[in-house]
Amino acid sequence: MSQTSNRTEPEYAIEIDGLSKVYESSNKQAPKHALKDVSLKIKRGSFFGLLGPNGAGKSTLINILAGLVNKTAGAARIWGHDIGTEMRAARRSIGVVPQELNIDPFFTPRELLDLQAGLFGVPKAERQTDEVLAAVGLADKADAYTRSLSGGMRRRLLVGKAMVHRPPVLVLDEPSAGVDVDLRRQLWTHVREMNEQGITVLLTTHYLEEAEAMCDEIAIINHGRIIACEPTGTMLQRLDAKQMTVSLSAPVKEIPDVLDHYSPQLDAPDCLTVSFAPSKTPAREVLRDIEASGLSVRDFSTEDSDLEDIFIRLTHGDDDDGA
Numbered sequence: 675m676s677q678t679s680n681r682t683e684p685e686y687a688i689e690i691d692g693l694s695k696v697y698e699s700s701n702k703q704a705p706k707h708a709l710k711d712v713s714l715k716i717k718r719g720s721f722f723g724l725l726g727p728n729g730a731g732k733s734t735l736i737n738i739l740a741g742l743v744n745k746t747a748g749a750a751r752i753w754g755h756d757i758g759t760e761m762r763a764a765r766r767s768i769g770v771v772p773q774e775l776n777i778d779p780f781f782t783p784r785e786l787l788d789l790q791a792g793l794f795g796v797p798k799a800e801r802q803t804d805e806v807l808a809a810v811g812l813a814d815k816a817d818a819y820t821r822s823l824s825g826g827m828r829r830r831l832l833v834g835k836a837m838v839h840r841p842p843v844l845v846l847d848e849p850s851a852g853v854d855v856d857l858r859r860q861l862w863t864h865v866r867e868m869n870e871q872g873i874t875v876l877l878t879t880h881y882l883e884e885a886e887a888m889c890d891e892i893a894i895i896n897h898g899r900i901i902a903c904e905p906t907g908t909m910l911q912r913l914d915a916k917q918m919t920v921s922l923s924a925p926v927k928e929i930p931d932v933l934d935h936y937s938p939q940l941d942a943p944d945c946l947t948v949s950f951a952p953s954k955t956p957a958r959e960v961l962r963d964i965e966a967s968g969l970s971v972r973d974f975s976t977e978d979s980d981l982e983d984i985f986i987r988l989t990h991g992d993d994d995d996g997a
Contacts, residue, residue: 683718683753683842684718684751684753684754685717685718686715686716686717686718686751687716687717687718687719687720687752687753687842687843687874688714688715688716688722688739688750688751688752688843688874688876689714689715689716689750689751690712690713690714690715690735690748690749690750691713691748691749691750692711692712692713692747692748692749693709693711693712693713693735693738693745693747693748693749693750694707694709694710694711694712694745694746694747694748695707695708695709695731695734695738695743695745695746695898696708696746707898708731708734708898709731709734709735709738709745709746709898710897710898710899711748711899712731712735712748712895712898712899712900713748713900714893714900714903716874716876716891717874717890717891718842718874719869719872719873719874720874720875720890720891721866721869721874721875721877721888721889721890721891722874722875722876722877722889722890722891722892722893723877723878723879723885723888723889723891723892723893723906724876724877724878724892724893724895725878725879725880725882725885725892725893725894725895725985726878726894726895726896726989727896727989730895730896730897730898731895731897731898731899732847732878732895733847733878734898735895736770736845736847736876736878738750738757739752739757739768739770739845740765740768740770740845741757741761741764741765745757745758751764752764752765752767752768752843753767753768753842753843755767766794766839766841767841767842767843768841768843768844768845769835769836769837769838769839769841769843769844769845770836770845770847771832771833771835771836771844771845771846771847771849772832772847773847773848773849775828775829775832776832777820777828777831777832778820779819779820779821780819780820780821781819781820782816782817782818782819782820783807783812783815783816783817783818783820783823783831783834784803784804784807784816784817786820786831786835787803787806787807787834787835787838788801788803790835790838790839791803791838791839794838794839795839796838796839801838802838802840803838804816806834806837806838807834809834809837809864809867809868810830810831810833810834810837810864811827811830811860811864812827812830812831812834815827824857825854825857826856826857826860826861829849829850829857829861830860830861830864832849833846833849833861833864833865833868837868841873842872842873842874843873843874843876844865844868844873844874844875844876845875845876845877846865846875846876846877846878846879847878848878848879848880849861849865849877849879850862850879850881850884858881858884862884862888865888866888877889882981882982882985883981883982885906885981886906886910886981889906890905890906891903891904891905891906892904892905892906892909892981894984894985894988894989896988896989901988901989902984902988906981909981909984910978910981910984912984914951914952914953914954915949915950915951915983916949916950916951916952916957916976916977916978917947917948917949917976917977918947918948918949918950918957918960918961918974918975918976918977919941919945919946919947919974919975919976919977920945920946920947920948920961920964920969920971920973920974921944921945921971921972921973921974922943922944922945922946922969922970922971922972923944923970923971923972924944924970925942925943925944926940926943926944926946926969927943929946930967930968930969932963932966932967933948933963933964933967936948936949936950936960936963937949944972946964946969948960948964957976961974
């Protein structure tokens with residue numbers, strides 16, 4: 675369903691160079707720096723995650739790419755098209771799925787997609803409404819009123835609306851916010867299939883486990899600045915930390931002082947949790963030190979750090995003015 679063109683496909687689906695946005699002062703409030711010299715390159719065909727707390731600048735960045743907000747400085751290209759000098763081509767190259775369910779309840783999915791295609795100037799002979807409905811799993815609901823659709827179906831219909839003009843880049847702005855686990859799973863099944871077909875996906879989400887499972891590469895934005903951008907696997911490897919939970923053969927009242935360097939916590943009289951860096955201290959050495967301290971180990975389990983740990987570490991203590 676991606677857009678076809680005689681133009682050579684670019685190496686990067688999205689290129690952002692020194693992008694800044696300052697909202698002018700109003701009502702005696704100081705100017706607000708929403709984006710500060712943001713630079714990103716998102717490879718063609720990738721599944722890219724943009725993470726950040728509320729007010730970090732995610733929505734401002736997406737709105738600039740979509741042509742809804744004017745940048746203050748810098749440049750951005752979508753599928754090789756400059757968003758300033760090639761505005762129409764850039765907008766035709768991107769489809770945005772917003773957070774809000776902006777669907778008219780008195781239209782059918784077929785009518786909504788046909789209308790959306792018309793707004794993008796797609797000639798009737800070139801519209802692929804039925805193909806889009808099939809791609810998002812709504813072919814059997816094509817002529818039902820949208821008010822009768824379930825929450826998950828409405829989310830998928832939003833994806834369909836974003837794809838009617840066959841853009842090569844799909845932007846998902848918090849698409850699963852407020853959606854239950856089953857509906858999120860259905861949504862991601864369809865989005866993943868689109869990505870496998872070659873569509874580049876840019877995702878913003880607060881569900882860190884979602885980004886960890888779906889994204890090839892992740893950037894973290896905080897207070898308008900990109901503070902990390904790496905392949906997901908590389909980012910996870912940055913945090914050299916592991917936890918070990920140890921079940922003790924007998925309850926204890928105090929933890930031996932010799933274990934202090936493991937930051938031990940007594941979760942229960944017979945349950946001890948310790949932290950260690952696996953690159954420096956093998957798990958067997960940790961167990962040996964615990965038993966050498968006089969404690970008897972009955973069982974143990976280990977847990978790797980995840981993306982949430984990295985996110986907290988990178989965003990913690992950033993005292994810049996919020997965005």
